[in-house]
Amino acid sequence: MSSASAESAAERVYREVKAQILTNEIVGGELISEGEVATKCDVSRTPVREAFLRLEAEGWMRLYPKRGALVVPVADREAHDVVEARILLEEHAVRSVAEDAAGRADLAARLERNLAAHQAADPGDIAEFSRIDAEFHQLIVAAGDNQLLADFFVGLGERHRRMTTTSVRRDDTVAARILADHRELLTAVARGDAAAFTAALSAHLASVHDLGRPS
Template identity: 85%
Template structure:
């Protein structure tokens, strides 16, 4: 069955369930059933099963016959790996721009607009807050003018958004901390201070995502 937009029922269920996982409307560790999702999306179980298989293949859930689908939580190792990859990509981009005053000024202007939109966003709309947060960092990597690295960063975006929504829901002080940290990161970009950026980014991500030292 196709929707008015040409989207299949399985594609629609996949998009809706994945969206709920990324924004923590469905929490990691939660067991959901085909029947409940079929009712919620007003479809038969067949497209739900197809969507679940796709989500399992992407690592978002594990299927248990006759029991349902377990939404896979964000593991500590996964969070650390995502953060480490982000630090490498963003630091590279900022170092690339360090000797390009025009490029830095253009990026700083884009980041100012992003930060203004972030401050204007409804604090209760955590999904939108996380989207704008991801955009801030994507702007930086894209400005590094390496399409391969920028595309790889996009592939981390969904995990980034999920981690951010988890952190904001866990601690109501995190949103304000993100905005303050983004101002510090923006200043380092504008100044062309890649060392200050790298240090601020590492501290920002460790604090926001509650990643203490390895033991």
């Protein structure tokens, strides 16, 4: 196998395994082997090993020689930290457009289109449902017109998606709750009511992700 093809195979394995982690097809706490993944992806073990090392570096896995790779579950502390960061970033964005009628109207229109797509999506397609959910919140942060914060929020997006897929799989009422909560958040954005938005967002994230006290 050439160097280029080996790199391509490792990239493909990385993307496929990571997608399965983010959508909880491979659940946190599960131990998977190089051989198992190599067989499923129809590649040798070498690109699988490279993909696993990359996933370990990003914090998605812990590797145990001769045993396999443990998919790191979402810890309570991590979930609380992600939610806290999201609230700070989204509140900042909504406050920044609250006094800008045109910007507020544009954001509300974008969120309305996202919500329509979300309502039309099949909740059973958890990968697509969680993607549209993440996009709703990314639209809000992007409206804050601060590229550094927007880029940071995108970095949270994968953890956000994984938490959402975990919640939707855990409780079949969560999908409908997300849609109802997004409607409430959209209404607060359209009114320019940053305080109401922040209160609704805090309640939304705590409820959807079933957050108690961080450990």
